Amino acid sequence: MKAAIFDLDGVITDTAEYHYLAWKHIAEQIDIPFNRSVNESLKGISRAESLESMLIIGGAQTKYTNAEKQALMDQKNQYYQMLISKLTPEDLLPGIGRFLCELKGENIKIGLASSSRNAPAILKRLEIMDDFHAIVDPTALAKGKPDPEIFLTAAALLGVSPADCAAIEDAEAGISAIKSAGMFAVGVGHEQSMLDADLIVRQTSDLTLELLNEEWVQYGIRKIKE
Numbered sequence: 278m279k280a281a282i283f284d285l286d287g288v289i290t291d292t293a294e295y296h297y298l299a300w301k302h303i304a305e306q307i308d309i310p311f312n313r314s315v316n317e318s319l320k321g322i323s324r325a326e327s328l329e330s331m332l333i334i335g336g337a338q339t340k341y342t343n344a345e346k347q348a349l350m351d352q353k354n355q356y357y358q359m360l361i362s363k364l365t366p367e368d369l370l371p372g373i374g375r376f377l378c379e380l381k382g383e384n385i386k387i388g389l390a391s392s393s394r395n396a397p398a399i400l401k402r403l404e405i406m407d408d409f410h411a412i413v414d415p416t417a418l419a420k421g422k423p424d425p426e427i428f429l430t431a432a433a434l435l436g437v438s439p440a441d442c443a444a445i446e447d448a449e450a451g452i453s454a455i456k457s458a459g460m461f462a463v464g465v466g467h468e469q470s471m472l473d474a475d476l477i478v479r480q481t482s483d484l485t486l487e488l489l490n491e492e493w494v495q496y497g498i499r500k501i502k503e
């Protein structure tokens with residue numbers, strides 16, 4: 278393993294809750310149903326695709342012009358930015374600071390593959406920007422997760438072959454993207470949404486370099502036998 282590539286929302290910090298609150302604010306305004314289960318299906322999905330999904334679920338997919346949809350997305354983002362402006366290093370998910378130190382101690386390259394256009398601002402607020410050797414710009418990609426492009430781009434920016442990368446995700450679309458990229462997939466969360474992951478941890482505090490190295494060896498053995 279030469280590189281570790283991180284998703285942001287739900288892996289490094291719990292901004293998934295802020296996305297939920299910001300979309301809920303919009304859903305209430307335009308009177309469409311929205312709950313945590315709908316929010317779960319939006320994890321890892323871009324802002325525009327998230328709005329489309331919400332409108333379809335609310336039976337309002339033809340109700341708004343492109344300009345109106347853009348205005349709704351801008352409003353959602355303003356609300357979201359107001360929430361993330363309060364983030365501090367205390368908002369790192371448990372164990373992530375320690376895990377980043379372990380990776381740096383072993384000279385393992387660190388990359389970010391987040392669909393969020395707000396990712397650099399969030400890393401700055403969390404004071405971990407300097408730990409990352411590469412941050413993918415999601416606006417430069419042709420396809421979002423579950424397409425592997427974002428993870429392949431991260432590996433290319435780090436100068437590491439995809440086969441030598443482990444990537445960490447909390448969303449089903451993200452795990453699919455990692456596996457399609459030919460990388461070792463670490464899922465954080467509940468097993469039912471992580472079926473394709475090579476290693477599943479229930480929470481970020483369970484993520485250690487020792488565990489990752491052990492599972493990496495087992496993964497190598499499985500691959501040789503295939």
Ligand code: B16
Pocket residue numbers: 284285286287296319320321322323324327354390391392393394395396448
């Ligand atoms: P933004 P990740 C994703 O981040 C979120 O999971 C998803 O809920 C959000 O819609 C997407 O970023 C876009 O975020 O509106 O800030 O550009 O999980 O890929 O780190």
Ligand code: MG
Pocket residue numbers: 284285286287288320321446447448451
């Ligand atoms: Mg995520």
